Each structure stands twice: as C-alpha cells, then as structure tokens.
Amino acid sequence: MGFVGRWSGGFWGLARGGGNRYNGGMAEIAAPVAPLVTEKKEKTDPKEMRDRGYVVICWNDPVNLMDYVTHVFQMVFGWPRAKARRHMLQVHETGKSLLARETFEKAEHYVHQLQGYGLTATLEREA
C-alpha cells in the first residue's frame, strides 16, 4: 500500500515551515504472497466456527498511505496501533493480509467498511 514515508518538501510552496510527513511515496512491487494465517484463535461456539468460511483480505496498492491504512485498521477492527501496523506492513511487504475470518455477512460488512475508506479489500471463500 501506499505507503509513504516522510514529506520531502513543500508542494508548490503550500507548506509553511517544514510541512508534514507526506512524500507521495510508493509501495514496492508485491512479493510472492504469504500463506493466509490468522492472527490468533478466538473462542467461539462450534456452529459459528463452521460458518466462518470467509476471509477478509486487504490487498496491496501503491496509493494508500501507510499511516492511513494503519488508522483504518484501527477504526474498522478496533485494533491497537501495533497490531494495525503489523497488518499494514504485511500488506506492504507480501502483497496482502488476512484481516478476519468470518461469516459471509460479517465479512461483507468489513469489506464495505474498508472499501468505504478506499482500501482494496475483498472477501474470499476459504479454501
């Protein structure tokens, strides 16, 4: 994802005295995709586990800013910053990250949320 480091200078003289951290950076080309692995196992009832046949995946792109993606993961999933950043880096470095394993309805809800923020996210049926 986009993925940006630091702002490297003013844009058309807009920034006064330094400016912010945007440098319009870009992502590297996605490396071969890592296997899908969940973050941690949660306690759920067996029926719900059976229904959780869908995964929510965020895909790499060169346009979304790194800090923005981290922020969105925090907002959508309620994750602490460190976990959100870990997933953002996984997208950046491997091309994608599995964000959730859910029922179709919940996965659809997350995809809607993430796409509403402009991220490239989809739901996929788990193999």
Added chain:
Amino acid sequence: MKVMRSPKAERAGHPYVFHLSRREREVLLATLKLYPQLDIRHHQLSRDPKARGAADQQWLEEAMAQEQEEHRKRLGEFFNNGRRFFKGEEGDLVLTLTGEQMEWLLRVLNEIRVGSWVRLGRPELEEARRLRLAAAQARLFTAMELSGYFEAALLEAFS
C-alpha cells in the same frame, strides 16, 4: 498545514486544530471540489466470482453510492459554512475539527486520491512522476498528490 495543540478547542469538543495559510485553504477547497472521483463499479466484493452473488455485488454498489451521496451533501455544507471551520483574520487561518469531522475529511480526501490514481490507470507512483503527462493526466496526478498532502497533515494529528 500543521496540527497544533489547543486545550481551549479540546474543551469545546474540537480536539483537532490546524494552522494553514490562505493559499492552503484555497487549494484544500479546490481539491475537495473534485469529489467524487471513483466510479461505483470500482468496488468489488470479491476477486472470486463464486464467492459473490450478483445481488451481493449490487448491494455493495448501492451502499457505496449511498455513502458517496452523503459525502457529497456534507461537502456542500462544508463549502457553504466555511466560516464555521476556518477562522482567522490577517495571515494564517485556523481549521478546527471534531474527531468525527476528521474521519470524514480523511475519507473524502482519500477517495479523491484513490479515484485519481484509478483514472490515471493505476500507475506505480514513481513511474508516473517521471512521465510527461498530458494536461488531463497532470490534473489527476496533481489531485492525487494534493489529497495525499492534506491526508498526511490530518494523520499527523492522530499520531
């Protein structure tokens, strides 16, 4: 555009305060006027056709269209009530936002950034910077860069 701390504004429920020049305000408003940039059909529920039904895909597109309409209405209010958001007399201006307004502005700016990039043909950004762009492409590229600049300023306030 730089974030600044303002205990007074925080107490008043506007925890996010930014200093910006008049020129920055003009450019911010000109950038926001480009909303929306993304075609609703850009939104795909799944990459696997088997994982999505036509009705589910249609639901997503309708939901995104509704969101886009809400953002558009809200932008109209933002343009019409500029004085509520931008305060200042001579020289620099102060933009004060609630957390919810920050979220909204970030989403709108990011839509302009991503939408401009999609319209440019989804280039790798470094490659696009080296190209000689036609006027229409240059406008899209500028919109993408400017929205990124303002997004970064807003994100700095969260960190």
